Amino acid sequence: MNLKRHLIKISAAAAIAFTGVATANTVNNSAAHHVQAATKTAKVNAATPVMTSYYNGKATGKTLAAGSSYKIKGQAVDASGVQWYKVGKDQWIQAKNVTVIKKVAKKPVSQAPTSTTATAAAQKVINLAKKQVGKPYVYGAAGPYSFDCSGLTSYVYSNAVGKNIGRTTYVQLNAGKRVSVSNLKPGDLVFWGNYHVGIYLGNNQYIHAPQPGQNVTVASISSYFYPSYGVRVL
Structure with missing residues (x-):
């Protein structure tokens, strides 16, 4: 009788120990992958x-x-x-x-600019920029067959309206008056920090040379890749 009770206690202890190990492993895995x-x-x-x-x-x-x-x-x-x-x-x-x-509120697309009116000069910039769609991104290239982001903007402004805005984003961000994204107008430069630039087309769209492996394209402003500010050159 005593031996039977002893065996029962050993079995119960083993079950508890096994359960404890399983629980510990579950907790560790949960902490690692939560x-x-x-x-x-x-x-x-x-x-x-x-x-x-x-x-x-x-x-x-x-x-x-x-x-x-x-x-x-x-x-x-x-x-x-x-x-x-x-x-x-x-x-x-x-x-x-x-x-x-710090925590920031998601910027809905509705906060993006809605201006669609372009001046004559801005329309020339936009028209020439659209003609570059499909041309490949090449780092350091400034046209006419390939571009990087600031190469595209410098080429378009120079050839569309004879405006020298500089070759790099670091120069172009000082090429005109800085404006908020909500006040962008067609033809404005649109910046992401000081590392990327495009041309605002109106109707929440911009044109840019994205990155290696991609071509010049038209894109829409989104909360996922929201611009930092604009620069009004014209």
């Missing part, structure tokens, strides 16, 4: 590769430029204790490469 919602913004400190996942993810081939900012849509810590931020669908970056800035 994704939390977030509403802050990450400012990229250095060129940062984008992965498909924070856990055994693959490279997407996309790199976020230094100085760019992205809304953090989620955050997680992988099994190695490395913190990651989600900046888009299947797009994750390591937290060590960014600075988290």
Whole structure:
């Protein structure tokens, strides 16, 4: 009888111990792979590769430029204790490469400018810019067969209206009067920080040379890639 009770106690202890180990493993895995919602913004400190996942993810081939900012849509810590931020669908970056800035409200597209009236000079800029659509992005190129972002804008302003706005974004951001995104007019330069520039077309659209592997294209202003400011040259 005593032996039977002893065996029962051993079996119960073993079951509890096994359950405890299983629970501990579950907690550890949960802590390692838990994704939390977030509403802050990450400012990229250095060129940062984008992965498909924070856990055994693959490279997407996309790199976020230094100085760019992205809304953090989620955050997680992988099994190695490395913190990651989600900046888009299947797009994750390591937290060590960014600075988290204060919470900002999502800027709806409705806040983007709605001006559609272009001056004669601005229309010339827009018309020439649209003729470049489809030409490839090549770093350091300023036309007429390929462009980088500031190469496109300098080429268009020079050849459309004879206006020299400089060759680089660092010069072009001082080529005219700075205006808010909500006050953009057709023909204005539109900037993302000091690293990217395009030409505002009106109706919430702009034209730009995006990045290597892509062509000059027309895009719409969105909260995901919201401009920093505009510069009125004309």
